[in-house]
Amino acid sequence: MKWKRSERLVDMTHYLLEHPHQLIPLTYFSEIYSSAKSSISEDLTIVKETFEEKGIGLLITVPGAAGGVKYIPKMAQQEVRQIIEEFIIELGHSDRLLPGGYLFMTDLLGNPELMNRVGKVFASAFSHKKIDVIMTVATKGISIAHAIARHLNVPVVVVRRDSKVTEGSTVSINYVSGSSRRIQTMVLSKRSMKSGQRVLITDDFMKVGGTMNGMKNLLEEFDCELAGIAVLVEAEHADETLVDDYYSLVKLHEVNEKDRTIALSEGNFFSKGEKLI
Template identity: 35%
Template structure:
């Protein structure tokens, strides 16, 4: 039974939103909704325009006999600043400030209502680099990396600080921590391979030693790191163990010396 155009547009848009970055066959849509590919192409153009106006991305179309379309995450500047601004305001509350220039943010990352959009924001920053896998370290970086990987339509690999028998064979990499200690990361051999394009995601960066450790893991596997995304980067110390990274938020001292969170431009 053929559906009305309104019904068809809603159903098509929902598929793009549920599975961003995953190609949907235009031929398959044409057959399912019993309309021509020309009509489907017009529908896709309407959905693309609506999503761009909403500030959440756009529909990319690959032409050809087996061509398809997918939603590429891309937050508008206004949407991004509004959402991240509300997160920064929440994290700057007095009851979240901890000793040692730290803040409490775990509840944000373990809440899908926040972690989902944050992962989408990071995905929109790196979608053009077309990574093959998202890499993070346990534990707090996992929710953020999961939603980033979902928005990019790719798998996730987790660096662990101890190897479990259930993880299978793993490669161990030693790296210096910010306190001068030598720590060890383990990466299962089933999760990463040579030539893969890796996007590193970290929840919090102070000196950058954890992100630097993940860079060493990728190098050990002969994988290519295409970017490093961070939820919150501290302004102190100014010199990090990694030279290039992109942060959503920045933790710095206010004029009164009290830590505060700001949106990273």
């Protein structure tokens, strides 16, 4: 069956969106649509221009016999700012205040549409870097890690506090948690990563950065390299931060339990000078 251009455009858009960061040979499309490569090229030009115009992402064409087309999710700067603004408003509601000055964020981490957008923000920021794995620590970072991973097309590994039989052989390290200065343990399945892989670490919340630093140390045990750190909310604190070179979307300055107010601002995402579209 021969496909019309309009039908090809719909199906091609779906296919590209489902296969980010994957090189798709033009022959793949010309075969399933029984269409000439020249028609497919014209289709892709339309998709490319629309993706760029609407801030959906980039379509990169690799020429040659081993070439093809690759969709790179890339969010427009304006949309990133909008997500951050919405997030600050949502997080600033006084009913999120918990005893001890903590913020209730679990509902946001369980919101698939929000997580999908946050994942695309970080995937956009790291789209030009070589990333092989996304690492997070159980439990709350998992939804962000998967959201980023889906847009970068790389696997997620989850560090745990305890060893489980279903993880097989594990590597375990001790680290000092940032705020409480207690010795803690983290465990990762030995099969999770291969030596030499480049790893993006992510979590929902970071204060001094003890957990992040623990994950960084764990990377060394696997002979892996740190490719970047992505944090949803960082909290202001008096001590020195244990990791640098991280991206945060939102910064928590102060929680006043008496007045029930929460002071938040934009994180360092833009001030770090990340170039988006």
